[in-house]
Amino acid sequence: MSETGTNDDATDRRLRLLIGLVVVLGLGVASVWAMQSLRHPDPRPPAALLALLCATVVVAQRWRVSVRIKSSLLGTAWDEVPVLVGLALLPPPWVLLCAVTGQGLLKIATRSGVRKTAFAMAKETLAVSAAAAVFLAFRIRPDPDTPYVPVLVLVAAMLAFAVTDQLVFLPIVATDTGSSIRQAARQNWTGTVIGHLGQFLACLVALWVLATDANVLLLLVVPLVVACMHLWQSRTTRTRQERESWQRLAKATDELNAVDLTQVLHSATTRAAQIFSAAEAAIDLTAGGADRTVRATESQVLADSPLTGEPGRAGETTVDLVAHDGGMRVGVLRLRFGGTVRLTEVEQYKLRTFASAVCTAIRNAQAYAELARIAAENEHAATHDPLTGLPNRRQLYDRAGRLFTDTGQDGLVALLLIDLNHFKEVNDTLGHAAGDDVLREVARRLHESAEPGDLVARLGGDEFAVLLTGLPTPALASHRAAAMLGALEPSIEVEGMRITVEAAGGIALAAGAGSVEELMRRADIAMYQAKRAGEPTTIYAHARDTADVDRLMLTGELRRAVSRHEFTVDFQPIVDLGSGEVVSAEAMARWKRPDQGDLTPVQFLEAVERSGQLPAFVDAVLEQSLLAVQTWREAGFDLPVAVNVSPRSLLDPNFPAAVLARLERHDVSPGRLVLELTETLTLSQIDVVERTLAELRNAGVRLAVDDFGTGVSSLSVLSRIPVHELKIDREFVAAVETSAEAAAVVRTTVDLARNLHLTVVAEGVESEPQRRALWELGCLAGQGRLFARPLSAARLLGTLQRGSGGRPGVLASALHEAGAVVRMPARRASGTGRSSLPHLPA
The missing domain is CATH 3.30.70.270 (Reverse transcriptase/Diguanylate cyclase domain)
Incomplete structure (x- = not known):
């Protein structure tokens, strides 16, 4: 049996015990009155008067101003008026008989059940007996013709009736709702006091009319007074109830503004039980794979456990938790009352409003939890190696x-x-x-x-x-x-x-x-x-x-060199070996140290990488290279520029965005930039930088493998990096005339490039025989001192403008006569997007 079922059984047992006690007391008191009537019989009053009194009790009981405490109704009835007036007119046993009969008829007519009927009749017996006892104690004799009851006696009788009624009824309400007797008594106490004052006034008017020679029609004033008091009390009570209820709803809505889902669910269930006076409230959460149920009373959370899928219980009121914007259904809000309760239209609207607020709070808490989870994953990914899970x-x-x-x-x-x-x-x-x-x-x-x-x-x-x-x-x-x-x-x-x-x-x-x-x-x-x-x-x-000491000194001077712009860039042209026309240029960084002259990257690049100044160094080289491209383009020479990139730069996830931002700032097409990668990249480094290179290539930046043929993983590099160009190392170019092995390396590289639709550039071309040998082996482009040594951007522009033989942009005479070589249109290889013939950068 569940915890709730056990609690319900215990409550039911206590209720049966209390009701049984009240019924026994009522029977005992009724027996005393019966014995007293048999011992001292009173003349029987007219049947019409008894019927009128009985009917008046029924009407007064139905005319009730009630306030709901959880599933019970605690309110002010008007049956004290006919009882007190009846005690002034008739003997107490007959008044008791009429009151109890009226209660019984009313409960039977409303199908309240045996238990409630017996309890109501027993309670009425005790309350009427208490008022009658006051009349007897003050020796008040009933007189149908000229009834007289002092005000003090009337007040005492009314207090006896009300106190007895509350003493009998409040323990039942407290047990049924799980609250204390004090909490039950405090509900609507001001309305109860005002109601008793109205009843007292009605009793005085009725007794005054009956005791004097006043017109009997003045008795009609009593129902009017009662009706007015009833309407005023009803409106006041319900207005106060509604105001307090909406205040509790607003407070509950404020409490739902939390980011923790557990806090939202616990607050929602306890507040729901409080706002709607339910014995228990529950939320079955189904959205997002939660499958969770939370049950609570207004004072504590009873359970927070996985959803069992049990069917709803009888007497429950349920509402789907769906956002007001028609969003997805996140679960169900269930309210369980002690008995069958029908919510008013206002209460139903309030319930829907509360359910919508709960749904929104749940979705917000789930969204926050998801964002927190994603943030935690991103933070973990930023500081951990994805393959091994170790810190990075x-x-x-x-x-x-x-x-x-x-x-x-x-x-x-x-x-x-x-x-x-x-x-x-x-x-x-x-x-x-x-x-x-x-x-x-x-x-x-x-x-x-x-x-x-x-x-x-x-x-x-x-x-x-x-x-x-x-x-x-x-x-x-x-x-x-x-x-x-x-x-x-x-x-x-x-x-x-x-x-x-x-x-x-x-x-x-x-x-x-x-x-x-x-x-x-x-x-x-x-x-x-x-x-x-x-x-x-x-x-x-x-x-x-x-x-050595010099390298340590370099490391210490790097920050100063970056801040003072001591790094400069020279450019060596790349030439079409056949025509001698300049087709692009390679950027070569230099460090102009004030006291020691120029240093090449071989002398300082390792120190740059170890010092943490690599991003600033790369940024300076890119800036000067793209400025040079702009200058040449404005002068009519639209040349691409090749820039060497350290593998450590490719490990920086911000590197692609920085490169593309530079290109956009200088209005240079990504296709006019070639990033040269060293062929000695290890496979482990390729694993890390592969995504970075793919991002750059997809943006249009061209990639080249520098010093091709000197590493031990050439084919592996080509299979993993989507490059456009191969640069043959200068040691093979230097021996291409004298070494069959070097010539074979060049020929193999050219054949490989042709099959992969790549461009081949020979580095270190120093003589015309080398140039002709490379041309005959199929290499179409080269760079070296044969054409020009590295020059500043301005000096290279002047060299291009002067040209060779009066031809701007040409640095060497052609190896063939004009028209001797016919270039065939480049075919596109299916699916590759590359030319089927080796080609030079446009």
């Missing part, structure tokens, strides 16, 4: 940064940088899915072997980092690192094969590092030292740091 580089840097600023940190802090040896072979041999399985297993082992307080992160590819905290001595860092690498020694089963993972680790102590970037740099140096030495781990030692 961002979270590692944040945590390390807090440790650097925490002066109360216990113990030392160290960074362990771990790189897997020969992991590329797993990807190349077993595929990337198997490689992902290996990375997940490595992440799991590292996480399980870490000490509490340590942070294990994946930086990307096959590189992991562990932030070791709470180290009592520096030597313990080596022991902790050895234990973690030892966890990787057991073989891993992948696709039915057992493989062994080897790793190298570099350890750097935070003490003396100065910054998170420097700590990472030192751990990186130590890790590569471990790889070269064949050791599992190595601790960073300043004496073995290969970074």
Whole structure:
């Protein structure tokens, strides 16, 4: 049996006990009156007078001003008037008989049931007996002709009647509604007092008319007085009820303005029970897969549990929770009363209004919860690696940064940088899915072997980092690192094969590092030292740091160089090898140091990447390159520009948006920008930057692979990156005349590009024989000192304007006579959108 069912049974038992007690008392009192009548019989009054009194009691009982407390009606009846007037006219036993008979007839006519009928008759017996006892105590003799009742006696009799009636009725109401007797008594007490005053006035008028020689027609004033008092009291009571009810509804609506769904449901159910005077209110929530039910009284929540799908109970009032705008149905609001209750039209409207507010509050709370869930997921995704679930580089840097600023940190802090040896072979041999399985297993082992307080992160590819905290001595860092690498020694089963993972680790102590970037740099140096030495781990030692003083000075000067615009960009033209016409230019960054002259990217790019100034550096190069494109275009030379991009820039999710914003600011078409990627990109880096490159390519930016042929994963890179152009490394171009192997590399690259519909550009063309050899092998474009060394944007524009042989835009004579070579129209390969022949940027 449910909790509610148990409570209902207990309440019913108490009600039966109280009603039985009242009925027994009523029978006892009635028996006393019967014995008294038999011992001292009174003459029987006229039957017409008895019938009139009985009918008056029925009408007075029906004429009631009621107020609902939960499922019960507590109100002021007007049966005291006929009873008190009757006691002044007739002997008490006959008055009691008429009052009880009238009550019984009324209950039978309204089909109130045996229990209610017996209770009403017993209650009337006790109340009339109390008033009659007052009359007898003051020795008031009934007289139909000239009734006389002192005002004091009338007041005392009325109080006795009312107090007895309330003492009998209030415990029943309190038990039925689950409230206290005091709460039940306080309901409508002002209306009750005013009603008794009206009854007292009606009794005085009736007795005065009957006791004097006044016109009997004045008795008609009594019903008028009663009617007026009744109408006034009814209107006052109902007005007050409605005002209080709407105030409770407004307060409840304010409480529903919460973002927590549980708070909304608990507040809605308790307030519903209070507003509609229900024994219990429940909300069955079905929207959003919630399947939840909440039940409550006006004072407490009874249950908050999964929805059971039980059918509704008899006597329940239900309303669907549907938003006022016709939105989806989120559930059902159920009100259970102690008996059959019919809500008035105003109450039904109020219930619909409340249900709409509850529905809106539930939808708002669910929407807020969904937004909070999405925000939490986004926050988690921003700080965690999607493959392994470990914290990523961002979270590692944040945590390390807090440790650097925490002066109360216990113990030392160290960074362990771990790189897997020969992991590329797993990807190349077993595929990337198997490689992902290996990375997940490595992440799991590292996480399980870490000490509490340590942070294990994946930086990307096959590189992991562990932030070791709470180290009592520096030597313990080596022991902790050895234990973690030892966890990787057991073989891993992948696709039915057992493989062994080897790793190298570099350890750097935070003490003396100065910054998170420097700590990472030192751990990186130590890790590569471990790889070269064949050791599992190595601790960073300043004496073995290969970074010289000049590089450290560069790192310190970078911020100043960015702020003072010491980075400049020169441009080397890219030329059609056959015609000598300039078709594009490559941007080459330079650092003009005031005291040491120009530095090339080879000399400072690593320092830029390690210093955290890479975004500002890339932004400066792009800005100058696009300004140059604008200048050339205004002069009549619409040339694309190629800009080298570091793989670390592609790891920045904001990089594509920054590039496209620059293009829009300078009104340069995305197709006029070529981003050159180093061919030595590792596959693990490609996994990370693939989405960034796809976003740029989809926007129209062209992509090129620089130094093609020098890496070990050329075909893998081409299969993963949607490029437009290949640039042959200068070492193959330099040997193309003398080395059959170099010529074979160039020929193979050209054939590969032709099949993939890519453009090929040769770097480092220094002589006419090299140019002719490249042309004969099928390479259509090249750059090098044969045509021009890197020049500033203005000097390159002057060179283009002068041209060669009086031809602007041409830097070398043609290798063939005009008309000797006929260019066929470029065919489009189906589904690729690329030309079927090698072509140069438009």
